[in-house]
Amino acid sequence: MSNRNGHPGIGRLGKAPAKIDRRTLNFAQYLETTLPPAPIAKSWTDKVQDWEALGNIQYGDCVEAAALHLEQNWSAYEGPAEFEPNEKEALDAYTAIAGFSPSDPSTDQGTNMLQALVYWRNQGIGGNKIFAFAACEPGNTEHIRDAIALFGGAYIGLALPDTAKQQNVWMVPPGGPVGEGAPNSWGGHCVPVIGYTPTQLFCVTWGQLHAMTWQFFQTYCDEAYAVLSGQWTDPSRPDPDGFTLDQLRQDLAAIPG
Template identity: 75%
Template sequence: MAPRNSQPMMGKLGKAPARVDRRTLNFAQYLHPTLPPAPTAKNWTDKVTDWQMLGNDKYGDCVEAAALHMEQSWSAYEGPQEFEPTDKEALDAYTALTGFQVGDPSTDRGTNMLDALNFWRTAGIGGNTVFAFAACEPGNLEHVRATVDLFGAAYIGLQLPYSAQGQTVWMVPPGGPVGPGQPNSWGGHCVPVIGYTPTQLICVTWGKLQPMTWQFFQTYCDEAYAVLSGQWADTNRADPDGFTLSQLREDLAAIPG
């Protein structure tokens, strides 16, 4: 599964530091022993041929761009037609979430992923809403495999090291996560993971498919979420054995606003 157009490209970063909210549902709570192991490889990368920057070449709206890229991928697989997000939809969501204003660099401060998830569920991003989300353990390989396998994508936050700049494949540098390899020495970034192999994960960022090694993921991921799209999970596909969507819905409804 070699990513198309994988030449190095750098845009803006904009993931705010991870925030913990005790009300956030935990992905592991809804996994049961009956859940079969995720396959060793999964590919949801084939149907979208034109990923857009969505403003993330100029502004720190990676959190919003990642959400829209997930909607684009889900729609490409579940139809009836592919949703094609625009820069305006990404920047409108960035403004609604953070007060960002084009032309005022002081307002380009990035977005908290948890804030974006709650906004995505209630108000929608690009006219699309999701019905639930649950937090995975950061860097948990089985969680991200299961999330991508069952729900088409994993919404992850990375503390990117300076050493990732220009890498065709994001990897931990030979000297380890110190110096230019130190977590967050470049900054926080949000991407959707939409595929994986035994050796790497494939995410979407800055209008391209970007591979990263599993070691990179474990070293630099500081938050990850399973996001449940009504478009994806409410199709004719049966609920996955070993994952209790109905219980997640009930628990979500019980959370105070």
Template identity: 30%
Template sequence: MITRKLGKLPARHDPRTFRMAEPLAAALPVPPLSANWANDVSWPMWANDRYGCCTQVGVASAIRTWTGAAQAPVLLSESQVMDNYGAESGFNPDIPSTDRGAVEVDVLERWRVEGYERPGQTRDYLTAYGFVNPQDVAGAQRSIAFLGGLYIGLSLPEWACVVGCGDWDYTPDRNNAIAGGHCVWLHGYDADWFYLNTWGEQKRMSHAFMRQFCDEAYGLVSRQNWMCVDGVSPNGEMLDALVSEMRAAASV
């Protein structure tokens, strides 16, 4: 039995993190029945078969999704993902003990403040991020439809880490012993499933699985990568308004 590499450290829910639910609901009261911003994309492994870099794979996946839908796809190299992992977590490939994973809010805050490597001359900066309740399916769908995806953390059961396990669905009579934490990027959904990439492949995750095993979820705002996309996604002015509402909600 071959299992996968994990790397998300336990969720830390910072009370200062913006709350995304109300601003997103105001911007998109009724989410569309389905959305998929990275349909039929081939995903790299980005070294997540060897190292616990899944939190940075989530960053690279977001950038690939946004730019592929809005402009032309920007694909980080494996070395850039590793450099970003090291910059945030202190990982050094020559010192195995430093491969400890990372906390999602730390990854996102560094992305917002200091930026991460990306192809070309420009560092990539996140405009803002906000907490989305993992129990709120409509809220997760709004984030995917309006912002191009959802960055989530899972306490993943052992069976879901096995190569060839198939789609992730939850049944209570299964052995759902937890293997550890894992970060994934959701880039689409339909009436029954969320669509994601992990460990270099496309996968579906049921609503029941997300409710049971997702312990953190964040909507990401990226003016650098995501604007003026056809459909329900926002233009620049709408993103500014959303960020202002998020900050107002966080200060209440």
């Protein structure tokens, strides 16, 4: 699959409604007042040359595909070699997390992102475990910039409008978020966001990079998480400037698996 920007081939959606768990760590509590402003632009979009749809054209496994795409991109930048996920790994995770069976279409009901994150941390997706995740404040653009700049991406859920189906860049329609432009008039979708500029963010969906405006993000994003790859488990790895990683480790240890 090409990783060029443009209108993606329309695939399936599959993000279940957002779930709230009071035990979920909040990203804001680990951002120190000394945290420098996020860069005006940041891109982690140059290393991966071929994205795959990972079953998300035929099935509603966008939550699992997004997790695998983040793992792929982290490995492309941090090595030692690029992890290249496949459709089987995505569908196996969809089965384990959400009870999906390819032989039973009634089980293709999508996945809750929080449930997937817990599974990703404890059991692993595609053989990879994350170290931690923390919820970003809804609509907080600075949180998303920080998550992308510090940790190589953000894991977000979108309540997509019907108008997004034919847009080369996802944007709020001129008439506003009503009618065909209303949130969730198409359905819920999960994507990894791996770059941004002052005007746009860049996600991976259905096998390629796709852009959205910041206004689209603020209007249609209904959940977002900063996710730390498994490489952050190394206690010798220094904290990012302005982020209290040691406190996060302590808080994680206090949460039952």
